[in-house]
């Protein structure tokens with residue numbers, strides 16, 4: 001596939017993901033329908049397999065793709081946008097055709113990640129009209145696809161897409177920034193090697209309010225390193241809040 005598809009063997013598990021119950025239920029539905037696809041087929045039904053993931057950076061879109069692949073024991077192919085988009089629409093369409101041939105031949109999870117990056121990848125394609133044409137051409141391929149693979153498209157900017165084409169997806173999943181409950185869960189997951197029983201969760205979750213899940217995770221790692229290297233592996237509310245505030249201020 002000459003650099004168009006990147007194969008990853010994901011080991012990410014469902015319990016690593018911290019999501020709202022709504023998003024979590026939607027992903028569970030995909031897993032269930034995929035696992036029961038032959039039962040569905042007996043009744044002329046087909047499982048969900050074309051999904052659009054929307055949401056701001058660091059909310060778990062890419063991680064969810066990895067989890068779906070590993071839970072279904074399927075390979076994960078990520079489409080390398082850099083090599084897909086060319087200055088000439090004709091070439092881009094030809095490359096898309098190659099990718100969709102692969103999708104038909106090899107059942108796997110295919111992630112068209114970070115579509116919003118299309119506009120900034122290359123100077124030459126940096127206009128909205130061109131981005132729209134490429135996106136809509138992709139969505140046309142999605143519509144025509146009748147393979148057994150799982151197609152995931154992830155974007156930070158769903159407003160760029162033609163609304164009419166939304167219907168081509170079996171589900172649109174909106175990833176959100178974590179609320180208080182999810183922030184606590186993310187921190188507990190990340191700091192499972194530490195004693196976290198005495199932390200002041202209200203203070204911590206308040207300080208972390210508005211951060212993405214990715215930022216909360218990174219703040220935990222900073223606090224954990226601080227604890228290990230300077231405090232005999234004792235983690236405190238203050239250390240976590242300090243790390244969280246550093247993320248809030250954008251100082252990494």
Ligand SMILES: Nc1ncnc2c1ncn2[C@@H]1O[C@H](COP(=O)(O)OP(=O)(O)OP(=O)(O)O)[C@@H](O)[C@H]1O
Pocket residue numbers: 016017018019055056057058059060061062063064114155156175186213214215217
């Ligand atoms: N919902 C989540 N639950 C658990 N960890 C998360 C979650 N979201 C993000 N993370 C952590 O942050 C990292 C980056 O998240 P991910 O790449 O999935 O974000 P994304 O939504 O794809 O962002 P982008 O729009 O920038 O591509 C993950 O590998 C994980 O460590």
Ligand SMILES: [Mg+2]
Pocket residue numbers: 061062063113114154
């Ligand atoms: Mg991503």
